[in-house]
Structure formats: structure tokens, C-alpha cells
Amino acid sequence: MQNLLKNLKVVVHDKLYLKDPETSDLGKRIVGESITLIDDMGFECFTFKKLGDRIGSNESSIYRYFENKHKLLLYLTSWYWGWMEYRLVFATNNISDSKEKLKKAIDILSEEVKEDSTYSHIDEKALNAIVINEYSKSYLTKEVDKENKEGFFAIYKRLVGRVKDMILEAQPDYGFAASLASTTVEGVLHQHFLIQHFPSLTSCSKTVAPKDFFTDLLFSSLNLETDA
Amino acid sequence: MQNLLKNLKVVVHDKLYLKDPETSDLGKRIVGESITLIDDMGFECFTFKKLGDRIGSNESSIYRYFENKHKLLLYLTSWYWGWMEYRLVFATNNISDSKEKLKKAIDILSEEVKEDSTYSHIDEKALNAIVINEYSKSYLTKEVDKENKEGFFAIYKRLVGRVKDMILEAQPDYGFAASLASTTVEGVLHQHFLIQHFPSLTSCSKTVAPKDFFTDLLFSSLNLETDA
DNA sequence: GCAAATATGATAGTAATACTATTATTTTTG
DNA sequence: CAAAAATAATAGTATTACTATCATATTTGC
Numbered sequence: 001m002q003n004l005l006k007n008l009k010v011v012v013h014d015k016l017y018l019k020d021p022e023t024s025d026l027g028k029r030i031v032g033e034s035i036t037l038i039d040d041m042g043f044e045c046f047t048f049k050k051l052g053d054r055i056g057s058n059e060s061s062i063y064r065y066f067e068n069k070h071k072l073l074l075y076l077t078s079w080y081w082g083w084m085e086y087r088l089v090f091a092t093n094n095i096s097d098s099k100e101k102l103k104k105a106i107d108i109l110s111e112e113v114k115e116d117s118t119y120s121h122i123d124e125k126a127l128n129a130i131v132i133n134e135y136s137k138s139y140l141t142k143e144v145d146k147e148n149k150e151g152f153f154a155i156y157k158r159l160v161g162r163v164k165d166m167i168l169e170a171q172p173d174y175g176f177a178a179s180l181a182s183t184t185v186e187g188v189l190h191q192h193f194l195i196q197h198f199p200s201l202t203s204c205s206k207t208v209a210p211k212d213f214f215t216d217l218l219f220s221s222l223n224l225e226t227d228a
Numbered sequence: 229m230q231n232l233l234k235n236l237k238v239v240v241h242d243k244l245y246l247k248d249p250e251t252s253d254l255g256k257r258i259v260g261e262s263i264t265l266i267d268d269m270g271f272e273c274f275t276f277k278k279l280g281d282r283i284g285s286n287e288s289s290i291y292r293y294f295e296n297k298h299k300l301l302l303y304l305t306s307w308y309w310g311w312m313e314y315r316l317v318f319a320t321n322n323i324s325d326s327k328e329k330l331k332k333a334i335d336i337l338s339e340e341v342k343e344d345s346t347y348s349h350i351d352e353k354a355l356n357a358i359v360i361n362e363y364s365k366s367y368l369t370k371e372v373d374k375e376n377k378e379g380f381f382a383i384y385k386r387l388v389g390r391v392k393d394m395i396l397e398a399q400p401d402y403g404f405a406a407s408l409a410s411t412t413v414e415g416v417l418h419q420h421f422l423i424q425h426f427p428s429l430t431s432c433s434k435t436v437a438p439k440d441f442f443t444d445l446l447f448s449s450l451n452l453e454t455d456a
Numbered sequence: 457g458c459a460a461a462t463a464t465g466a467t468a469g470t471a472a473t474a475c476t477a478t479t480a481t482t483t484t485t486g
Numbered sequence: 487c488a489a490a491a492a493t494a495a496t497a498g499t500a501t502t503a504c505t506a507t508c509a510t511a512t513t514t515g516c
Contacts, residue, residue, distance in 0.1 A: 063476085
């Protein structure tokens with residue numbers, strides 16, 4: 001998979017940037033270092049000025065790639081969900097059994113991203129941490145409807161749609177497929193956050209993974225046996 | 229219930245304010261108008277200066293009540309969860325059947341807050357909207373561990389704990405009670421958000437309420453019949 | 457009823473943020 | 487090698503998120 005991804009580009013909405021950061025060395029450094037910097041200091045404290053200092057470049061140069069840090073966050077998280085979608089499709093495509101397929105999907109969605117896959121300038125582990133800690137800030141805004149109309153959340157919506165389809169494949173009678181899919185994708189992030197900061201609010205820990213909880217949750221609510 | 233609440237004060241952590249806003253007319257106006265203003269313009273655009281203009285008071289006076297707008301958000305959302313906890317306990321206390329009790333809890337947690345109960349200076353409908361749109365911003369910060377240690381999230385944690393206890397009462401064998409409780413409390417907010425902004429990601433609508441989804445979800449995963 | 461205490465208001469000031477604009481310099485490319 | 491494109495440097499603006507100080511209004515305790 002790593003080798004394959006090396007030759008594939010995750011395509012994000014082209015209105016999210018002014019100039020495609022994939023097309024230059026500076027652009028890649030902006031994206032790569034913004035991930036580690038946001039992960040280090042949090043999105044609120046992060047500024048283009050600090051990023052410029054970090055990469056030995058100028059604030060004004062970064063503004064030529066991204067309008068503002070909100071668009072950068074949308075870019076980074078879109079990239080993440082595109083990457084996740086790719087991994088999801090790749091891992092489930094050849095599975096014919098719908099239960100096994102759904103199980104694999106939960107696995108991919110909820111597994112902790114452990115390693116920087118080093119296939120690119122992007123540190124997926126840090127990006128996963130950013131998505132856990134910052135993703136909801138990208139849509140909890142007054143501009144969400146306008147930005148949604150522009151298609152800025154298309155990849156995320158497509159991903160949730162795929163999960164929904166897998167749910168319906170496994171259990172065509174189920175009446176809440178969209179809600180179960182969105183609850184899973186969002187809930188997985190939330191459980192990872194709780195493990196780190198509110199352990200009393202989660203049953204997950206070093207030994208129990210979010211995967212275990214969500215597998216049980218989905219299979220129970222779909223009235224399926226988990227021993228697929 | 230409204231009459232009872234009229235004589236009860238929702239108690240929030242006293243480090244969340246510099247001066248208790250309940251003790252003065254100005255304080256109540258700060259709290260009351262901040263709710264409608266944040267609801268109108270979103271938490272990012274909201275400033276103490278704008279609030280001062282709105283209530284015909286001065287920015288500096290507001291700073292005598294709250295250190296900053298983050299603390300104000302923690303105050304407002306703590307108040308909301310305290311109010312919710314009160315309603316939850318009040319509505320479920322006299323129910324002996326554990327299934328019925330859990331059902332009622334889901335009902336209280338997920339119902340749309342429709343009316344300003346007018347028992348106070350607080351517009352609960354607007355506050356509910358704030359919690360849906362802004363609550364996660366109160367904990368998705370770099371200071372979350374410090375603030376959690378200080379007890380700023382105590383009411384929320386107690387509420388989730390109560391839901392967890394009700395889950396265990398209804399099904400003592402269930403292994404993921406904390407995660408199911410936190411997923412429900414958080415998920416309810418998320419589904420309400422999706423109804424408004426991403427209808428394709430939810431099965432809920434005008435006719436299907438989040439309550440229906442979560443009742444089905446909890447009772448299925450707890451292996452209980454919903455016809456309690 | 458008045459002085460002291462307290463609450464509120466007005467004004468000013470600061471450092472940082474989130475940009476925009478302009479110009480200079482470097483790098484790329486035809 | 488010249489022209490074009492990319493990047494860097496500098497300066498400037500409005501707003502934010504405060505702090506500090508002083509003035510004025512209101513409350514209260516005697």
C-alpha cells in the first residue's frame with residue numbers, strides 16, 4: 001500500500017488553496033511543517049508567522065498558498081479523509097462477505113495511526129492527532145453552509161456515505177444507516193480524545209480499543225453476529 | 229418543573245468566574261445577552277467589546293465577571309449541563325423499571341429544547357444551540373488537562389456517569405457502558421448539528437428524531453427490547 | 457444623612473493577530 | 487541571457503484580547 005500511495009496523489013478541493021502546495025518544495029514544507037506545528041501548539045496558537053519562522057520562510061509567502069489558516073485546516077483534514085477513504089476502499093474492496101467487510105471498515109476507521117508512513121512529506125500520525133483534536137473546528141463555524149455548498153466537505157461526506165453503504169449491505173433493513181455511519185466516524189475520533197484526556201468517560205484503554213466498542217455497537221444494532 | 233427550577237440555582241465551578249454573575253443585575257445581563265449574541269454570531273466572532281455594546285455596558289466591566297471568553301463559554305456550558313442533569317434526575321428518579329428509566333434518559337438528552345422556559349434570564353433554546361455548535365471547542369484545547377484537573381468539566385462528567393449507571397442498571401453485563409454513555413451524550417449533539425447542516429449524513433429529520441436512533445442503538449447494543 | 461466602600465464606566469495603552477500592499481531579490485525557464 | 491515567476495523583506499492596518507488608571511455612580515453601614 002505504501003508503494004502504491006507513493007505514486008498517488010490525494011486530491012483535495014482546489015478552492016482550498018490559492019496555489020497547489022504539492023507543486024513546489026516550499027508548498028510541501030508549508031503543509032508538512034504546519035502539521036507538526038499545529039500538533040505541537042494547537043490550532044488556536046498556530047499562526048502563519050510562526051510557521052514562516054519554523055520553515056525559514058516568510059509569512060507573506062505562505063499567504064500565496066493558503067488564504068488563511070482555516071482553509072489550511074480544511075486542506076489538511078480533507079487530505080486526511082481522502083487518505084482514509086483510500087485505505088478504506090483498498091482494504092475492503094476484495095472482501096465479498098458484507099459482515100467481514102464492515103468489520104474491516106471499522107478496523108481501518110478506528111485504528112490508531114502509529115507510524116509516519118514516510119511515503120511523503122506528511123506525518124500521518126501527527127495528522128491523525130490533528131483530526132482528533134481539531135476536525136470539528138473546521139465545520140463548527142458560521143460559514144459551514146456556504147463552504148459545504150462549495151464542496152469543501154465532499155470527501156468526508158463521501159467517506160461517511162461509503163460506511164453507510166457497507167452498513168446497508170450488511171443489513172438492508174436497518175433504518176438508521178446514515179446516522180450510524182456518521183456516529184461511528186465521529187465517535188471514533190471522540191473516543192480517541194477521551195482516552196487521552198477523559199479516561200473516566202470511555203471504556204477504551206490500552207487493552208480495549210475503540211475498534212472493540214464500535215464493532216460490538218454496530219453488529220449489535222444491525223442484529224448481526226460478530227464472529228464473521 | 230419550571231416552578232421548582234425558579235427557586236433553584238444551577239451551581240457551576242466558582243473558578244469559572246471572577247465575580248458570580250448571578251449576584252447582580254449586570255452579571256445576569258452579561259450571561260443572558262452573551263447567550264443570544266454567541267448564538268447569533270458564533271463564538272469566534274463574539275467579543276466582550278461587542279457584548280458590552282449590546283448591553284450598554286463597558287468591556288472592562290465584563291472583564292470583572294469573566295477572565296476571558298473561554299471561561300465564559302465554560303460557564304455557560306457548565307450551566308447547561310447542570311440544567312440537563314437536573315432535568316435528567318428529576319425525570320427519571322421515580323421510575324423503577326431500569327429500561328423505562330434509560331428510555332426516559334435518552335428522551336431528555338436528545339429532545340430539542342423548544343422554548344425559553346422564561347424562569348430566568350437564560351434562553352435555554354439559544355443555549356442548547358450554543359452547546360450543539362460550540363461545546364467541543366471548550367475542551368478541544370491545549371489546556372484541557374489542566375482545566376479538567378481544576379474540575380471545570382465536573383458537571384459534564386457527572387452527567388455522563390449518570391447515563392453510564394443507567395446503562396449498567398439496565399444491562400449489568402454490558403462491557404462498554406462508559407463509551408456508550410459518552411457516545412450518546414456527544415452523538416446527540418452531533419446528530420442535531422447534522423440535521424441542520426449535513427442532512428445527508430444523518431437519518432434524522434423532521435419525522436425521525438435523534439431520540440429514535442439512539443433508543444434503537446442503545447437497546448439493541450444492550451440486547452433489550454424497546455417495548456418497555 | 458453622610459462617609460466609606462463597592463460597582464460600574466470611560467479612556468488609554470499594549471502586544472499579538474490576521475491580514476494587505478509594495479518593493480526587492482532570487483530562481484526558473486524559454 | 488532576458489523575461490517571467492517565485493519568494494523574501496518590509497511596512498502598514500484594523501481588530502482582538504486584554505491591563506491599567508481614573509472618574510463617577512450606587513450601595514451600605516453607622
